[in-house]
Amino acid sequence: MNRIFERIVISVLIVFWGAGILFVTPGCGKKGPPVAPIRDADIPAAPTNLKYTLKDRNLTLSWICGPLQDQEQGAKVEAFEIFMATKPLDGCQGCPFIFKSLGVVPMPGKSFVYTLDKDLHYYFRVQALGHGNIKSKVSDTLYIEFP
Known part of the structure; x- marks a missing residue:
């Protein structure tokens, strides 16, 4: 009986020891540079007044940028x-x-x-x-139906 109890205790200790290694194991040991906190003044204003013009199949999308600030005084776009x-036009409601991102201007x-x-x-x-x-909020969504 003592042998069985002894084996159970040893098995439980091995399991806890193995789990402890998993939870206590440090990372790679390398730290990155400190990251400054993001203030509201650092976040650019979201683009507004999203509009389009259409010539044949070519769509030109335009927008207005929020106030551009000095590089020293906060957000710079x-x-x-x-x-x-x-x-699809016949897609479900x-x-x-x-x-998806189309690109960066x-x-x-x-x-x-x-x-x-x-x-x-x-x-x-x-x-x-x-x-x-650092990214702003997204603009309002512009909807276009092209038949």
Whole structure:
């Protein structure tokens, strides 16, 4: 009886010791540089007044950037990322759609040209990009139906 109890205790200790190693094991030991906290003044304003013009199948998307500030005084917009989602015209109502990045427009650009395909619902959004990969909120969604 003592042998069985002894084996159970040893087995339990081995399991706890192994689990302890998993939870106590440190990382690789290398630390990255310190990261400064992000203040509201560091976040660029979201683009507004998203509009489009259409010539044949070529869509020109334009927007207004929020107030540009000095580099020393807070958020400075460096570029804009364009996002698009599409759905077929005969697609289901309420079905989800996923926005994908179309590309980045560097400053001072505030427009983007894209060639549309027929029979799709298009949804566009724009996001301002600041220094250090800080991103604004996305703009309101612009909806376009291209028959």
